[in-house]
Amino acid sequence: MFRTLRHRIAATATALATAAAGVLLGAAPAAPAETAVPATIPLQITNNSGRAEPVYVYNLGTELSTGRQGWADASGTFHAWPAGGVPPVPAPDASIAGPAPGGTTTIRVPKLSGRIYFSYGRKLDFRLATGGLVQPAVQNPSDPNRDILFNWSEYTLNDAGLWLNSTQVDMFSAPYAVGVQRADGSTAVTGHLKPGGYRGVFADLRARSGWAGLIQTRSDGTVLRALSPGHGVGTGALPASVLDDYIDRVWQKYATATLTVTPFADRPGTKYYGRVSGGVMRFTDGSGAVVTSFQKPDADSVFGCHKLLDAPNDQVRGPISRTLCAGFNRSTLLVNPNQPDTSPAAFYQDAVTNHYARAIHSRTADGTAYAFAFDDVGHHESLVQDGSPRQAYLILDPLD
Structure with a gap:
């Protein structure tokens, strides 16, 4: 339904x-x-x-x-x-x-x-x-x-x-x-x-x-709505390349730096560490074991928080993916390697962001x-x- x-x-x-x-x-x-x-x-x-x-x-x-x-x-x-x-x-x-x-x-x-x-x-x-x-x-x-x-x-x-x-x-x-x-x-x-x-x-x-x-x-001039950018990309109302520049910069940054994700506010000791290698961002736990990995996402995946940023209701990939999704939409991933960044003053400051x-x-x-x-x-x-x-x-x- x-x-x-x-x-x-x-x-x-x-x-x-x-x-x-x-x-x-x-x-x-x-x-x-x-x-x-x-x-x-x-x-x-x-x-x-x-x-x-x-x-x-x-x-x-x-x-x-x-x-x-x-x-x-x-x-x-x-x-x-x-x-x-x-x-x-x-x-x-x-x-x-x-x-x-x-x-x-x-x-x-x-x-x-x-x-x-x-x-x-x-x-x-x-x-x-x-x-x-x-x-x-x-x-x-x-x-x-x-x-x-x-x-x-x-x-x-x-x-x-x-x-x-x-x-x-x-x-x-x-x-x-x-x-x-x-x-x-x-x-x-x-x-x-x-x-x-x-x-x-x-x-x-x-x-x-x-x-x-x-x-x-509407034909009478009434403004009815603005579609979400995910629907916009899906229908061609928004260019599919609208986030490419930001996504590329994120992937470049974390080829030489580490993205630390602490997905649970009540469990600050649970951390995962992301690095890009061979075009894939792999996350490891504290022991160095790879726990999940992500191909470079496209705008549709970012706006919808699905496809290449799928977030199952588990305790590892889902929480990491949710954090990445928020960071991409709010354009905080380049300015803060410790995510999630929960301070609204940092949100949407990049020229390439979710303007909706x-x-x-x-x-x-x-x-x-x-x-x-x-x-x-x-x-x-x-x-x-x-x-x-x-x-x-x-x-x-x-x-x-």
Whole structure:
């Protein structure tokens, strides 16, 4: 149903569940019996967009107790998808009427790992293939959702709590923020842009040679979104050679220097040492044994944190690859041979960098975002989490 979140071309529910189990985000403690996570929690959706069109909301995902894929209605009742077909057939209408401008709608969210979609003006077109739900893929010009202004958040609600994030891994589009009210009544919110930030991201991309091709507009002139650079390379909207110069310089540097990776913040003694020889970067452990190696990546591998930078959910290659992915996207590998570099002041300073991620991070109110696959390296991701949530929030922001 969903492509893996940690694969991050499309940030998905499956790996948020993995993250919730502790592989990447850190294991959440089991909720005490007296504060056990209920079967559903309220999600308060507030429409501060200023747009007059109706809003449609969808809660789609995997039921964690059964593994079934489906959708939840406004009351939090789960409905499994019926069988799909070839070609894909229309899915049942899972839309929930969203709030009017300036209004708030509250729905119930069950224990799923999935996405909360919202769209303006038109309902989204979901289809069912034999393998499950077909997600919108607006990098495809023929996708039926291509001309709809929409976006989504990702979440996992399970017995250990709630993980809820805003995401730009696939695209930057209609702005929103997410939040959670904790058991003590305090609230955490992330995802808001600075004033003028939404238009500012598009203006920034237009000012960068080669990057304006990521922007998609509707025939009426409405700016709909900017594709992520991974999708941009895949569709030809962004030159495939856009990172070659930086990647080449990294490979040259570590042919004569050592790249030290300390992938676990809570295990500072676990270190791996990378050197390039024969065009391959090999990592050794403290004993000198080779633990994994990487061919020189291309832009697609860097932006997607996959292919030549594949990151399995293990304890060696995956953590090293995640660190490399973050260093390449943030262009910190040349200035700091000790990775990860978690200081945002060092990020995106090279002329050859992920300008999409740079433009977004520089315009978020708190500096956090999920602008590429492993933006959580160093905890720079836009995520709220609580082990005993009272309620969650989705705030639809102005497009200014």
